[in-house]
Amino acid sequence: MENGGYNFIYTELVKNEDDILGIIAYSLYKRQKIEFIKAFKAKHGRDPTDADLSHFHEVSNSSFQLHAYRDQADKLAQDFLTISLETRAEALEQYYEIKTTDAIRGYKPSFWLGVSQGVVASIIFVLLLGVLVIFTWSLNQGPRQVIEQIFDVKILNNPSAPRDSAGESNAPARSDDA
Numbered sequence: 001m002e003n004g005g006y007n008f009i010y011t012e013l014v015k016n017e018d019d020i021l022g023i024i025a026y027s028l029y030k031r032q033k034i035e036f037i038k039a040f041k042a043k044h045g046r047d048p049t050d051a052d053l054s055h056f057h058e059v060s061n062s063s064f065q066l067h068a069y070r071d072q073a074d075k076l077a078q079d080f081l082t083i084s085l086e087t088r089a090e091a092l093e094q095y096y097e098i099k100t101t102d103a104i105r106g107y108k109p110s111f112w113l114g115v116s117q118g119v120v121a122s123i124i125f126v127l128l129l130g131v132l133v134i135f136t137w138s139l140n141q142g143p144r145q146v147i148e149q150i151f152d153v154k155i156l157n158n159p160s161a162p163r164d165s166a167g168e169s170n171a172p173a174r175s176d177d178a
């Protein structure tokens with residue numbers, strides 16, 4: 001160990017308080033140190049001394065290993081962000097799919113509303129067709145015959161009254177009171 005038995009690897013890995021990658025890299029160093037101590041205990045049946053840890057510290061404090069800790073931390077952070085963003089994207093996709101489906105259902109008429117619209121449209125069509133038939137029939141028959149047939153009346157001509165050139169009667173109106 002350097003400087004009186006203390007290892008200053010934390011200051012090598014963590015540049016400032018906001019250095020998340022450095023903090024993750026330091027935790028990777030600590031995990032590797034714990035694994036080394038467990039393996040040493042399993043092999044020798046005792047805790048390692050400072051002298052036993054000195055080789056581990058030499059290797060872990062090398063510039064290559066410090067870069068390796070930072071690279072592993074960077075990969076872990078990227079993997080974490082990728083998984084987090086994928087999870088969030090899936091949740092948003094499901095949310096908007098449900099929201100879109102509900103919105104479409106809101107604009108789509110119900111079955112019975114569609115049926116009633118069809119019935120009303122059919123009735124209107126039949127009425128318009130009837131008006132069209134009556135109109136074309138009246139063009140062939142003339143207004144006098146149409147009125148007589150529809151209302152079951154007979155329109156009488158007044159043959160005694162002289163007619164002008166337009167076909168209207170010039171006779172004075174008679175009163176039935178006399």
